[in-house]
Amino acid sequence: MLKVEKLRSSYGRIEVLHDVSLEVDQGKMVALVGANGAGKTTLMRAISGIQPITSGTITLAGASIQGMPPARRVSRGVAQVPEGRQIFAPLSVEDNLALGAWVSPTKIERNRARVYEMFPILREFRKRAAGTLSGGQQQMLAMGRALMSDPRILLLDEPTMGLAPLLARQVMQIICSIREAGTTVLVVEQNVQAVLRAADRGYVIDRGRISMEGSAKDLLADPRVREAYLGV
Known part of the structure; x- marks a missing residue:
């Protein structure tokens, strides 16, 4: 690969x-x-x-x-989850995920459903500002955001x-x-x-x-x- x-x-x-x-x-x-x-x-x-x-x-x-x-x-x-996560703290969890799907906007709903299945806590907190999440939840969000682009x-x-x-x-x-x-x-x-x-x-x-x-x-x-x- x-x-x-x-x-x-x-x-x-x-x-x-x-x-x-x-x-x-x-x-x-x-x-x-x-x-x-x-x-x-x-x-x-x-x-x-x-x-x-x-x-x-x-x-x-x-x-x-x-x-x-x-x-x-x-x-x-190619999708990268950078050191320190670098999420968009003022934006909601849902909006952070949407930004990760900019290369495949037609697949945003499907990919978001897959991310929520992998990280159920993100579905629960989807309307929260990303900066209010715990460190572990933010890491899950950063990985979910990267997966929204369907990376190889x-x-x-x-x-x-x-x-x-x-x-x-x-x-x-x-x-x-x-x-x-x-x-x-x-x-x-x-x-x-x-x-x-x-x-x-x-x-x-x-x-x-x-x-x-x-x-x-x-x-x-x-x-x-x-x-x-x-x-x-």
């Missing part, structure tokens, strides 16, 4: 991504883990078209999307950040259900143990370079990963 090859990206004169390559197979969940400042968010922003790249290629289902503006990438099937691949940047453990587990279960429903998922997550238990495959990024890759199960068992990220 997604293939990134030898991607480079810079902030001014400082190169942040150095020949990064990864693949995400259709219908799978791939985890991207690494320390703060390793380049995880920059890579996600580059895939969605927000962060410029200096070289490399990005293909979606075999077709190049590099050089496309972010809006066109959304219409091609969903990019999730730190979906459990700032959530209590119980809510974090619930959000991770929801992400698994999104994958099981057929949506391809690439997720950046600080909770390395939780995300590698849920994912099919994983990549470790270190100072802008992919340092390890493999099945999520193998990475979780690797002594280097356990020492660096799990404190074992």
Whole structure:
């Protein structure tokens, strides 16, 4: 579904991504883990078209999307849930979801019904201002808003950040259900143990370079990963 090859990206004169390559197979969940400042968010922003790249290629289902503006990438099937959720706080839950469907307005009712089925609390609070929701509910809204565009691949940047453990587990279960429903998922997550238990495959990024890759199960068992990220 997604293939990134030898991607480079810079902030001014400082190169942040150095020949990064990864693949995400259709219908799978791939985890991207690494320390703060390793380049995880920059890579996600580059895939969605927000962060410029200096070289490399990005293909979606075999077709190049590099050089496309972010809006066109959304219409091609890329949707990102950014770090910190970035919902429209003064708007209602219902209006936030509607904004996520701007690329497919004819499907808005169908997609909203699917989102409400996945997140029943959003149906209950659909007329509330989004800023009045709890952190976990706002994360559900951010994911629901992204799903309104019928994405082929969903990019999730730190979906459990700032959530209590119980809510974090619930959000991770929801992400698994999104994958099981057929949506391809690439997720950046600080909770390395939780995300590698849920994912099919994983990549470790270190100072802008992919340092390890493999099945999520193998990475979780690797002594280097356990020492660096799990404190074992």
